[in-house]
Amino acid sequence: MDTLDLGQVKAVDQVGVEERVARLNSRSIKKESKIQALTLALSMVDLTTLAGMDTPGKVTQLCQKAKEPHAELPELPSVAAVCVYPNMVKVAQKALRGTDINIASVSTSFPSGMNTLEAKIEETQKVVRDGADEVDMVISRGEFLKGNYEYVYDEIVAIKEACGEAHLKVILETGELQTYENVRKASKLAMQAGADFIKTSTGKMSPAATQPVTLVMLEAIRDYYYNTDRMVGMKPAGGIRKAKQAIQYLILVKETLGSQWLTPDYFRFGASSLVNDLLMQIVKQKTGVYQSPDYFSND
């Protein structure tokens, strides 16, 4: 972590950001590069279940799917991680034993973050003890919007410390940050506080991840890399359901940060329904026809 210094957060021109995204969306991906992109995207998914009605059974089944997304194509990679609520970490841990799939848990009073720092630290320490490899924390948006940046920074520093060896993804909930400048500022703050990943959204509010917001965050990551030589990862989450969208996100990464970021170590999709569309498109690329959605498991 650095010290907090938001002195030089750059202006962001909304029209320019959106034009850039539109231009990148016109890239044509076909044949080998399409299969490669689809497989890569699959390996970058954080397979997620974050519902009040989650059950151990559901989590276990999800972990099974994480290991082998589609039984007919055993050569496909497993997803990067399974993301669950804190009380399901042990279930996931048991189900994923012996695999290299990470366990991520939303900690810090997800999704609102409306709790005391002590409670958040305690929750984080608990999920790490239970076996989480990655912690997804939310920032206190209220304090951020108030301009209380020190508070938000200190909170991330404290949670990062509570994570120990586990990796920290900091959720900015960009849908609540109002402007691209705020997104950029929050990204910079989170990276300075020690975030291993910055993440767009909880997926619990709309708008969740968008491509322009992702581009702004990728540019913030690039600036941080230029200045510190430290690579921070990126995770758009929520609302990414289609393989086509996923490929568009990969293009944003490829042309903003380059190929070093095109790995699950530095880029993740927080999107569960995406997996089936990726599988369907992969099968289509291999066989030339679309299969019925019934051929792919729901979880």
Add this chain to the structure above:
Amino acid sequence: MDDEKQTADAETVEKGFKPSSPNSKLDFNGFWEYDDAPQSTDSVDIEEQYNLFIDGEFVSPTKGRYFESINPATEQSLTSFAEATKQDVDNAVEAARKAFEGSWSTISAKERGKYIFRLARLIKERAREFAILESMDGGKPIRESRDVDVPLAAAHFFYYAGWADKLEYAFPARKAEPLGVAGQIIPWNFPLLMLAWKIAPALATGNTVVLKPAESTSLTALKFAELCRDAGLPDGVVNIVTGAGQTGSQIVNHDDIDKIAFTGSTKVGKIIKKSLAGTDTKYTLELGGKGPNIIFEDAPIDQAVEGIINAIFFNQGHVCCAGSRLFVQEGIADEVIQKLRDRMETLIVGDPLDKNTDIGAINSEQQYNKINEYLEVGVNEGADMYQNSCELPEKGYYCRPTLFTNVSQSNKIVQEEIFGPVLTIQTFRTVEEGIEKANNTPYGLAGGVWTDKGSKIFNVSSNIRNGIVWANTYNKFDPTSPFGGYKESGEGREGGLHGLYPYVKLK
């Protein structure tokens, strides 16, 4: 619980991240590459030879001479065009005069408008074909011909079609009368778009036209001639004569032409101006440029970098309003240059018909040689040259996007228009210095200002002597917006309401 965790650890293959912070710059090559995505050319049909379009007919040139047109991306012959001599130009002007007097100036304005709307719709209908031909003939990437050239050309026809029966609102309390026959000479960088800029306002105001496209890019003009026939345009209203400079000068010096509209080099513009001095022929000249693009410290830098790319590498830099002189405020110069270099690494140079190509082929061998001479001049002048590392196709006229740093105002590459993907970069400290450097050029066509401060935009843009100043964007065109230059960049305006004025006499 802890037992479980330990067991898990024991069994687990090595998990998690391998934090690597390689001490290198960003790497845009390797790993995931785009496959070729060529646009199919099945839907286009190129004849072996094209004739002149005079009085509604395709006619052979009187002397029977033809010249070859080369596809700059392959160096292969594409087709050949007729060379119009004095007799052909006379015939075309005569046809245009006849059509002017016989029908075009006397039919109702509403009726004229209908024809122009029809031309606009026909361009839209055949947009894909026009885009492909434009890319094959001129070397520009299909992404640009498809998304910029052709839609904008159609938009100009739509826009001016709307003015045809509303001229009394364009010039309130005046009666606008057409001039007669307009001789129009257009360049090779935007063949169809420049045709639209010239023909649409001329027709809307009731003039007839003799147009000469550039010799290296005549194809879409002759396809447009087909559209004129399909639209049922009266014979002789639009005439297209192909040929080189000689043909152009026959048009300029023709004594039955009422107006000359020229877009091209400043050198030729000066010759035209001299030969028209003392005559009552009206003229507009759209000439060269060496546009300043000024980036202030408070600018949205990532978007500004994108704007710099669009300003200089759009259409291989074959843009008279290109932002070819970059001025960066000194505090951010290193950052901007680093980001610019990284961004250049992602530019895809290659086959113009590939949908992923960002930079296509240089328009002709002659232009390719000229650009390379300037690169040599730049290096000899002591500037530092940086080019991106992409591979170029073996055949075809391709030039890597190029930056020159460590240059000064007195350098030739800073002073002269290169008309290629070549950018010079200088720094400045104060706003006044930026404006002064921006104005220190014989040209004055277009420029850009990048800052987060509205007041600075107004201050700088009103003090730069340019026909157009873009703020926080670059190379944006719209039919409603006038375009034209100060100083050696030209006289008169095209586009918008202003674009009607050069084609009318007001009573």
